[in-house]
Amino acid sequence: MPSAPHPDPPQRLARxxxxxxxxAVAARWLAELPELRERALAHWGLTAERVVSPGGRGSLVMLVRRAxxxxxxxxxxxPxxxxxxxxxxREAAALAHWDGRGAVRLLDARPDDxxxxxxxxxxxxxxxxxxxxxATLEATSALRRLWVAPPEGHAFETVxxxxxxxxxxxxxxADADVRPLVDEALAARAALVADPAEAVLLHGDFRQGAVLASDTGRTPWLAAGPxxxxxxxxxDLARLARDRLHDLMASGGAAAIARRRLGKLADALDVDRERLRGWTRYRAVESGVRHLARGRRAEGEALLEFAGWL
Structure with missing residues (x-):
């Protein structure tokens, strides 16, 4: 089967x-990407069509056809x-366990590559x-299908x-000026893990952008990229709670809207409101500090402001 031209990684992934x-690890993976791609195409007998763009931040996705x-x-x-x-x-194990219920179906995997x-x-x-x-209605519907007991003997990491x-x-x-907010978020996280509520299989990065349109016939929307x-x-719900953050920040009464959103999500999925508030605040602070450390000041400050509203 002739090789297709090697596509450049989408800009989102490159950034x-x-x-x-x-x-050095990232550079090595980019250098090896054409070989990894050709090996997978040959192994599964695939014909390449095109790279999905803008795609994700952690992988290259290519549309293909099977033999x-x-x-x-x-x-x-x-990496x-x-x-x-x-x-x-880990992703293959989760997708295999869900077997298409609420998530994209796994056809095969080559973890070594x-x-x-x-x-x-x-x-x-x-x-x-x-x-x-x-979008919120469809997202909560997907989560209901994903939250199942993990397989026996699983190797998934705990929250x-x-x-x-x-x-x-x-x-x-954390810088000194955000230390009080960070200390509160860390204290909330410590209290939550000290008194765990349950243990189900989670998507881990669930947000509106991770739920894609489908014409598989099972449901019009399926989660991907767990x-x-x-x-x-x-x-899991804590990441969804801050979706469309920039739109939220541009609206009047954003803090009150954010708090109402938390309540509605908790009630819709029968999740304890205070536990959701604690995890939402912790995850926003953790992401905000990480963005600031990488020089993404606007994103980091927005996340920390959101955390402060809660």
Whole structure:
């Protein structure tokens, strides 16, 4: 099968890799990307069509066709937040467990190459294309299907362990002017993990942009790109609670709207309001400090202002 021209990574992925904590690792993956791509195409007998753009910040996704002509998507994970092999193995395990219930269906995986073969969704059309009320309704519907008991003997990281590393980074990297907010967020996280509410399989990075349009016939919207963890539902919902943050900040009475949104989400999914508030505040502070450390001041300050509203 003839090789297709090597596509450049989408700009969103390239920008994310520019901020990689280990530049040499990112550069090596980019250099190896054409070989990884060709190896996956050959192994699965795929014909490349085009790269999905703008795509994600942690992988290159290419639309392909299988040998029998059926459409699919090839995902090649970048070494963001750990090795590509580990992230791919965790994502494949979660997708296999969900088996298409609320999430994209896994067709095959090659964790050593960071490669996943997935059913094709409409990657350019996410819930962000809908009005907010409708998007929220569809998002909560997807979460109800995703929150299931994890498989026996699973190797997924717990929310407690995952957030411990983030908490250490926040504690070490926070400037003095945000220290009171950081201390409150860290105290909330410590109290939450000390008294865990439940242990279900979580998406880990659930937001409107991670739920894509589908014509599979199962449901019109399916989640993609999980960073799976095991823990309480409030942790997953906390990321969704700050969706469309820039739109929220531009509206009048943004702080009150943010608090009402938390209440509505908690009630819609039967999640404890205070636990959701605690996780939402912690996750916003952790993300805000991380953005500031990478020189993304506007994004970091917006996240910390949102956390302060709660």
């Amino acid at each position: 994310a890799l520019e901020g990689h904590p280990e530049p 029998d002509g059926t459409p699919a998507a090839l995902k090649l994970a970048a 963001v937040g750990g090795t590509a092999r580990e992230a791919t193995a 960071g490669a996943l073969l997935l059913e094709r969704l409409h990657g350019e059309v996410s819930l962000r294309s809908l009005a907010e009320a409708k 407690e362990k995952h957030t411990a590393a983030g908490a250490d980074r926040v504690r070490a990297g 960073e799976p963890l095991v823990g309480e539902r409030a942790y």
